[in-house]
Amino acid sequence: NKLLTLAFVTRKSEVLLGLKKKGFGMGRWNGFGGKVEKGETISEAAKREMQEECGLIVDDFKKVGLLMFEFVGDPQLLEVHVFHSETFRGKCIETEEMRPMWYPLDGVPFDQMWPDDYLWFPHFLARNPFFGYITFQGMDNIVQSCLK
Numbered sequence: 535n536k537l538l539t540l541a542f543v544t545r546k547s548e549v550l551l552g553l554k555k556k557g558f559g560m561g562r563w564n565g566f567g568g569k570v571e572k573g574e575t576i577s578e579a580a581k582r583e584m585q586e587e588c589g590l591i592v593d594d595f596k597k598v599g600l601l602m603f604e605f606v607g608d609p610q611l612l613e614v615h616v617f618h619s620e621t622f623r624g625k626c627i628e629t630e631e632m633r634p635m636w637y638p639l640d641g642v643p644f645d646q647m648w649p650d651d652y653l654w655f656p657h658f659l660a661r662n663p664f665f666g667y668i669t670f671q672g673m674d675n676i677v678q679s680c681l682k
């Protein structure tokens with residue numbers, strides 16, 4: 535499996551999302567994250583990616599979910615570890631990768647996000663841990679999903 539991180543910070547009634555400006559998931563608002571490099575733990579990778587992509591420093595990410603993604607025709611599964619923190623340091627900045635923006639929790643732009651977010655984001659916002667297995671055909675079409 536390819537290990538990826540996906541991390542969110544929230545404050546009061548807002549969640550920080552980033553518009554991916556290039557590469558995988560370009561044009562979609564998402565949390566911050568990416569690959570887990572050799573020699574780092576998954577949560578160290580989440581902290582690194584958050585700082586690289588929007589400049590925020592998070593010391594204590596909580597694990598909130600696990601998402602497995604299959605793409606029809608591709609044997610490699612993506613194993614996405616989802617993290618959340620309510621505490622962070624620094625000011626978020628736009629980077630080459632991401633344009634950050636604070637969204638109200640009741641105004642999450644699902645139509646400009648990965649289609650699977652409809653399935654699990656409500657559980658994240660309700661602070662319920664989740665596990666999902668989602669099969670994509672291409673980048674836009676979910677052919678199967680199961681969510682716990």
Ligand SMILES: Cc1cc(-c2ccco2)c2oc(N)nc2c1
Binds near residue numbers: 539565614650651
């Ligand atoms: C297939 C897929 C991948 C990711 C991803 C890439 C890096 C971190 O997560 C997603 O993120 C969301 N919200 N849906 C996603 C679907």
